[in-house]
Amino acid sequence: MSGESCLSQLCPPAAPASPASAPKVKTCSLRGAGGLGSKYVRLNVGGALFYTTVQVLTRQDTMLKAMFSGRMEVFTDKDGWILIDRCGKHFSEILGYLRDASVALPKSRQAIHELMAEAKYYLIQGLVDMCQNALQEKKEQAMCVIPVVTSLKEEERLIQACSKPVVKLLYNRSNNKYSYTSNSDDHLLKNIELFDKLSLRYNGRILFMKDVIGDEICCWSFYGQGRKLAEVCCTSIVYATEKKQTKVSLGLSLSLSVSVFVSY
Numbered sequence: 001m002s003g004e005s006c007l008s009q010l011c012p013p014a015a016p017a018s019p020a021s022a023p024k025v026k027t028c029s030l031r032g033a034g035g036l037g038s039k040y041v042r043l044n045v046g047g048a049l050f051y052t053t054v055q056v057l058t059r060q061d062t063m064l065k066a067m068f069s070g071r072m073e074v075f076t077d078k079d080g081w082i083l084i085d086r087c088g089k090h091f092s093e094i095l096g097y098l099r100d101a102s103v104a105l106p107k108s109r110q111a112i113h114e115l116m117a118e119a120k121y122y123l124i125q126g127l128v129d130m131c132q133n134a135l136q137e138k139k140e141q142a143m144c145v146i147p148v149v150t151s152l153k154e155e156e157r158l159i160q161a162c163s164k165p166v167v168k169l170l171y172n173r174s175n176n177k178y179s180y181t182s183n184s185d186d187h188l189l190k191n192i193e194l195f196d197k198l199s200l201r202y203n204g205r206i207l208f209m210k211d212v213i214g215d216e217i218c219c220w221s222f223y224g225q226g227r228k229l230a231e232v233c234c235t236s237i238v239y240a241t242e243k244k245q246t247k248v249s250l251g252l253s254l255s256l257s258v259s260v261f262v263s264y
Contacts, residue, residue, distance in 0.1 A: 041068075044081040048088025056098050063123045064098070090115045097127045105134050112138075144203040149211040159223050162207045166223035169195040170211040184217075191218050191234055 041057075043050040057068040066072050075083040084091075093115055096103040106112055116131035149155045149168070159166050171188060199208035218234040 042081045043084060043091075044077060045084045045088035045091045046086055048091060049081065050088070050091060050095065052095055056095060059098055060101075060124065060126070062098070063121070086118065086121060087114075090118050094118060094122060094124065094127070097124060097130075101126065103127070103130075105130065109135060109138055144200055146199055147207075147209045149209055150213065155209075155211065158207070158209060160226050164205060164207050166207045166209065166221075167195075167198065168209050168211055168221040168223070170214040170216055170219040170221065172212055172214055172217055187234070188218055191220075 040051050040053055043052065054068050058065040067074055077083055090106075090111075093103050093105075097119075106115060112131050112134055116128055116135075119125075119127035119131060147158060149158070155168070169191065171192060173185075173188060195208065195210075198206075202208075216233060220232040220234065221228055222230040
């Protein structure tokens, strides 16, 4: 028996409306439909059309189970499609979860919020929990936390415990062993700005940390698998004047950090 003929037995379509009247909607009870669980039914969810079975719709204890197990009346249009007055944008995910008790969630936070709203309407608590957990994970990933190293022991512990590449920026403006040139502070700020940009871009794939107690004024260090792979010291001594100035190695620092990321 076809899905259409099955549906016509469950919910006979309404008689055609007269030209002068608005389209009519007919109520129908699916009481006794439990024996037709493998038969297909046709759903019109906010204008989006879906084929599924009563077995899928009644598999979990949800509003849909109440609708399609005879406990609630349903509405059909003149063509026999069962009407559900909700947005159909995420109904495929709803059906997927009812079939498999799991579903691939959308990538964007907005889409997950939309799906969660539909899951709440249909009283699908398991899917609501999935959406809430995914939103919490995305919130945690969006946070960019930069540890500040306060001792060599702490630095070693962080590097050894991390499975990701590590980029460390050491900057110590309070190091007064040498005098500074007029451009030193500007150069130092540019290194800090570069570090901040890289940490925001690659956070989650690379561990970024700051060191403010080292002997150098400005130095980049790159680690992988618990060992130092490269170091870029952005300070130089101008021996003629015995001044120590801060340089900016933007291109080299960026290329090294990217190479560490690609390699690991």
